Amino acid sequence: MKCFSRYLPYIFRPPNTILSSSCHTEADIISTVEFNHTGELLATGDKGGRVVIFQREQEVLVEEQTPDVVLGSILRVLKFSLPSLQSKNQVHRRGEYNVYSTFQSHEPEFDYLKSLEIEEKINKIRWLPQQNAAYFLLSTNDKTVKLWKVSERDKRPEGYNLKDEEGRLRDPATITTLRVPVLRPMDLMVEATPRRVFANAHTYHINSISVNSDYETYMSADDLRINLWNFEITNQSFNIVDIKPANMEELTEVITAAEFHPHHCNTFVYSSSKGTIRLCDMRASALCDRHTKFFEEPEDPSNRSFFSEIISSISDVKFSHSGRYIMTRDYLTVKVWDLNMENRPIETYQVHDYLRSKLCSLYENDCIFDKFECVWNGSDSVIMTGSYNNFFRMFDRNTKRDVTLEASRENSKPRAILKPRKVCVGGKRRKDEISVDSLDFSKKILHTAWHPSENIIAVAATNNLYIFQDKVN
């Protein structure tokens, strides 16, 4: 195929990495990626507990363009449908992302009661909508959620009476005159301060956090419980879901992901390891153990194996921006569900079905337990998820076309256009195809993010972050 993807890669690596392309420190593995609500900022968390925030340049280009050029140019071969986002004469910013702030969010801890380490790995980052000049985000490890304030300082007071310019105290006897300190401009400094620490509320490992649309509350979900917090109160939370059985020997199902509805602040969903999704309404009762809706697809008896349950376990659940649909990711597929229909998904997309015959060895090397995430684009017309060998996949819901792309340094020089990849499942392997057996299962793309309104995607490949932009021309 001659048509290429019009994505341009910009490759970023978090600072303080000491490595070549082949080896890396464990702490630099990116564990979460998230754009903020305007897309101006992109946050990444890593296994070492660090958060790195990128900011988009303010470069502004005024370009007249017709709508079909914008999204039609993403992948000419796929012929995406027209977006409803942009109109003619739109001011189009094509800025690049630069490092804005880096801070250590979580430190490793030791639980003395259980004699176990608590990892500092950042499991999730979620931004709050911007309400003033500062930015706020939630970051969490296995046990503790923190609210961080990221603010800029570009002025500083000068002319103190009791301190000199370096901050040293002056001898009061040497002061002969008094002056009023004034604010003078300084080099821009971005500082991150922890504003709230929400601790000691989770016995099990936190897998999800979600900010409510009321902007006053958020929820944190671990394997067995979901808690509701108020941003202002750190010493207590409400337990809204508890699936822990009285007898732990009867435990067969855990919570894998949870999210609030984007518009209805009383509604949330959570997914389970048995491939089910429950939608709950907090108005119904204080403890939402009885779901309002229950989404489950009947099992396909012809595909049944000992691994059926494991591969049906949902690793991620995301509401569409419209709030009408939810998307779930299990090991081999991505499914789109209509909230109004509980008995089966409306769309199912195969991510890497060629792995179905490899499940035994993937079980042996634990890859079958990898938790892939999935994301919507801004208009809910395209969905994206990761795979192995640094491949990631995009599915256009309208045209039903899909593409496999690769995030790797060797294959994408900056400003080069990404070439679609193909996995050969048997028989003759064509020139550019990769056979299933040569896939590198250590190179997995678990975390991706899509800009809220533009065609900019962030892809985390182990310790490297790739940002691809749609080239408009």
Add this chain to the structure above:
Amino acid sequence: MFARGLKRKYGDQEEGVEGFSTVPSYSLQRQSLLDMSLVKLQLCHMLVEPNLCRSVLIANTVRQIQEEMSRDGVWHGMAPQNAERAPIDRLVSTEILCRTARAADGEHPTPELEDGSLQISASELPIVSSAQGQRSPQSSLWEMDSPQENRGSFHKSLDHIFETLENKNPSSVEDLFSDVDSSYYDLDTVLTGMMSGTKPSLCSGLDGFTAATPPPSSTCKSDLTELDHVVEILVET
């Protein structure tokens, strides 16, 4: 469905070494999957709290296998003997199950397995015994007691593997290969087929990683008749 537990005559099977490169029989695969799962449950990282989701999924798989084995009547129940040895046996089985193509390259599998598996046991021993030395990891997870029952049962079947391996008597070697299932099955296809009750098709695609199977592991089957007697004694009915 082929009849399990019946010895087939030597003359019935394909000649010579060709039979050795076949995929293991369904019951052996299932057994090995069970063993692998139990190893996974036990050998988790004890410094950091184990991933509960992963543990639950593995435990559910174990339960599923146990249920099926009970339905098939091959589940042995409690046999609390020599639990220390069991983990070593499990590791042998894991190696058998996920054997890569390297072992299938024309080498005679029997002696290789004998050396290889015992070497594996030896090298794995320190790791296993340290895991074993702590209180049962199973209870540290969330107090499931069913794997405790497992330990005795597959120990029983795998013990026979060891006995046969150590016995290098040629006549017993014949014994080992006497009822090797010569069908070509893909591991997962077999399991899938079995689960759904349909007859799996022959030659349904040899998977690279399941290409080789060491025949000595079929002692599971060859001794099954003896096992049945033992089972009747052991099973508390």
